[in-house]
Amino acid sequence: MRDASYLFHFFRVAPPVPPLMIWTFVVTTAVAGVTVATDPRRAAGALAPILLLQLFTASSGFAVPARRGHYDLLLTRGGRRVHVALAHWAMSIAPGVASWLVVALVERVATGGASRALVASGTCAAFFMVSTVPWALTVALPRFAGGIGWLLVLVTSASTFSTGVFSDWTVASTRVDGLVWPAWAFVVYPAGAVGQTFTSAQSLAAAPGLAIAVCSMVLACRWAARADVPLEAAQ
Amino acid sequence: MISLAVSIRDLSVQYGRRLVFQGVSFDLAAGQAAGVIGPNGSGKTTLLRTIAGCLTPRSGEIRINGLTPRDALGRTGVAYFAGDATLPGAVRAARWGSLGNGDIVTPDRRRLRALSRGTRQLLGLRTALGRQPLGLVVLDEPWEGLDPDAGRWLSTILETKRDRGAAVVLSSHRLHDLAGLCDVYLFLLPHQATVLRAHEIATVGPVTAEHLSNVFDRLRGGAMSLRATS
Numbered sequence: 001m002r003d004a005s006y007l008f009h010f011f012r013v014a015p016p017v018p019p020l021m022i023w024t025f026v027v028t029t030a031v032a033g034v035t036v037a038t039d040p041r042r043a044a045g046a047l048a049p050i051l052l053l054q055l056f057t058a059s060s061g062f063a064v065p066a067r068r069g070h071y072d073l074l075l076t077r078g079g080r081r082v083h084v085a086l087a088h089w090a091m092s093i094a095p096g097v098a099s100w101l102v103v104a105l106v107e108r109v110a111t112g113g114a115s116r117a118l119v120a121s122g123t124c125a126a127f128f129m130v131s132t133v134p135w136a137l138t139v140a141l142p143r144f145a146g147g148i149g150w151l152l153v154l155v156t157s158a159s160t161f162s163t164g165v166f167s168d169w170t171v172a173s174t175r176v177d178g179l180v181w182p183a184w185a186f187v188v189y190p191a192g193a194v195g196q197t198f199t200s201a202q203s204l205a206a207a208p209g210l211a212i213a214v215c216s217m218v219l220a221c222r223w224a225a226r227a228d229v230p231l232e233a234a235q
Numbered sequence: 236m237i238s239l240a241v242s243i244r245d246l247s248v249q250y251g252r253r254l255v256f257q258g259v260s261f262d263l264a265a266g267q268a269a270g271v272i273g274p275n276g277s278g279k280t281t282l283l284r285t286i287a288g289c290l291t292p293r294s295g296e297i298r299i300n301g302l303t304p305r306d307a308l309g310r311t312g313v314a315y316f317a318g319d320a321t322l323p324g325a326v327r328a329a330r331w332g333s334l335g336n337g338d339i340v341t342p343d344r345r346r347l348r349a350l351s352r353g354t355r356q357l358l359g360l361r362t363a364l365g366r367q368p369l370g371l372v373v374l375d376e377p378w379e380g381l382d383p384d385a386g387r388w389l390s391t392i393l394e395t396k397r398d399r400g401a402a403v404v405l406s407s408h409r410l411h412d413l414a415g416l417c418d419v420y421l422f423l424l425p426h427q428a429t430v431l432r433a434h435e436i437a438t439v440g441p442v443t444a445e446h447l448s449n450v451f452d453r454l455r456g457g458a459m460s461l462r463a464t465s
Contacts, residue, residue: 013330014323069321073334073363076287078309229289230250231280231317 003079007087010074016060016092021053028053029099033106036118040110043117044195047103051191054096054130059138059146062088062224067232075229085139085224089217093131100127122169122196125206129190129213136216139224157188169193169202183208240264241286241371241402246295248281255281259295261419261430265370268393268403270413272451273423279406280317282423283375286404287315299371311370316363318376319355324348328358335365353380364392372396372403378412390416410451411444420447422454429454 032046062085065071074084104118117123137146169185169192182205186193190209198206240263247257256278263269271279284290286297288304299307307313322331324347331347332340340361347355360377372393378386393416397403407413413420420436422429433442436450 010334013334014326018325065323068323069317070323072287072289072315072317072321075289076308076313076315077366078307078311078313228291229284231284231289231321233280233320 003077003083004087006077007074007079007083008091010071011087011091014070016062016065016088017057017095021057022095025050025053025057025095025099029102032099032103036103036107037110040107040115040117043103043107043115044123047100047118047123047194048191050096050099050103051126051130051194053099054093054127055134055150056144056147057096058089058093058131059134059144059148060088060092061138061141061143061145063140063227063229064142066229069231071229081225082221085221088224089132089135092135096131097127117195120195121198122193122202122206125186125198125210126190126193129187129209132213132217136213136220139220140227154188157184169196179205187212240298240300241269241404242298243286244296244298246282246285246297247293248278248285248290249293250281254293256423256428257294257426259421259423259428261421263402263404263419265402266397266400267418268397268405268416269419269421270417271404271406271421271423272408272410272413272447273406274425274455277423277425279423280375282421283315283373283404283406284317286371287313287373307371312366312368313371313373314363314366314369315373316359316375316377318379319352319359322347322355322359328354332358332362335362336367338365340365351380353382353385356380357385360389364396369396369401372401372405374403374405376407377405378407378409386412410447414444414447415441417442420450422451424454427454 028049032050035046036043066075071084075081100118107115107118134146134150137149138144169182169189179201182202186206187209193202193206196202242262244260246259248255259282261269271282273279281290285292286299286304288308297304299311302310326347328341328343328345328347328350329339332338341358343350343354347358350358356377356379360374363374364372374393377389377393381389390412393403393405397416403417405413405417418433420431420433420442422431431450436442437446
């Protein structure tokens with residue numbers, strides 16, 4: 001317990017998210033909140049900028065600051081490295097999660113609890129995707145690398161295939177050949193699922209993406225736990 | 236009194252294909268200090284980082300109280316500091332100081348990048364050395380940038396930690412700071428590592444900076460003639 005409190009204290013002192021990103025979240029949350037309060041039907045659209053911001057905030061990069069020696073105090077304290085990695089992830093995604101919860105609360109208040117688009121299963125799944133995969137992709141890379149890579153895949157996919165598959169995320173059948181495109185669309189553009197309550201076909205289509213997210217987190221934590229941390233200047 | 240010993244056997248470390256050093260062996264009992272001396276790029280920082288558990292050796296082994304460094308970190312208080320350049324510049328000084336043992340090391344609210352190099356170095360040292368209890372102290376060029384008063388404070392606190400049973404491993408180019416403080420001296424030269432006990436360097440009286448300088452020059456000359464003949 002003491003170790004956990006020290007971990008979070010350390011990442012509060014030396015946060016993985018720069019203050020500019022936090023202020024961007026504050027502004028984006030305010031805009032999204034006003035949008036949802038005035039027109040709750042636009043809740044899904046209002047969350048899109050927060051998802052995009054979360055994509056880049058979660059791409060915080062673990063190895064680069066570690067190799068600059070910023071985390072030496074933490075890494076030589078003796079706690080398990082996997083806990084250090086998980087605390088780094090939690091603190092990286094915390095501003096985005098807080099932002100999401102605030103907007104969801106505004107939606108609930110504005111609709112008197114009638115609309116729950118921002119806590120629907122599709123929204124939760126989309127938020128899980130953008131909070132895990134970019135962090136895992138960026139664990140050994142410089143800041144924003146995961147977010148930039150993801151956007152590159154999205155732009156390439158959108159320019160190669162019909163963009164309709166991303167903007168209107170519907171799953172017509174549970175047959176394997178009918179699930180391939182929706183599954184790909186969910187991986188590349190999870191924001192398409194925001195506001196939707198998953199049907200069984202949608203759950204099947206989202207499953208590979210969620211499995212990728214979990215696997216990428218496991219691999220990233222494993223890497224962070226085992227990797228050497230040389231000092232950049234000493235190599 | 237913490238009974239701790241550092242034992243290093245035939246250690247070699249490499250980055251990719253580049254061998255940084257090889258064949259390093261020495262023992263350090265609890266309450267003893269070791270000084271690592273060598274030219275730039277000889278692997279001093281890498282050796283200290285390996286002892287602190289941040290790097291895995293290519294071959295050989297390190298044991299701290301019989302455990303691998305990573306296992307020992309959890310059971311032994313380790314103070315490791317690799318210089319002011321390793322401090323994150325955006326963090327406020329007072330907040331960084333609270334990461335040692337929670338005490339207020341400095342009330343200064345400025346960001347670390349706004350402080351002078353010596354002030355950052357001192358803050359980093361005080362934070363790292365604030366941990367209690369300390370069984371192993373590993374400091375890389377700790378006197379760099381410090382003013383004379385701060386330098387004397389550091390020498391005194393290192394002697395105190397050592398006398399209370401901590402094993403101390405230091406690297407420095409400032410031989411007069413290492414002289415007299417250490418029981419073991421490791422001269423790390425490219426492709427050559429030589430370990431000498433204090434009594435082997437100065438048979439009468441304490442080791443001085445001149446003694447260390449003479450040994451270093453002799454070993455470096457030997458290493459250079461070795462390279463020339465090979």
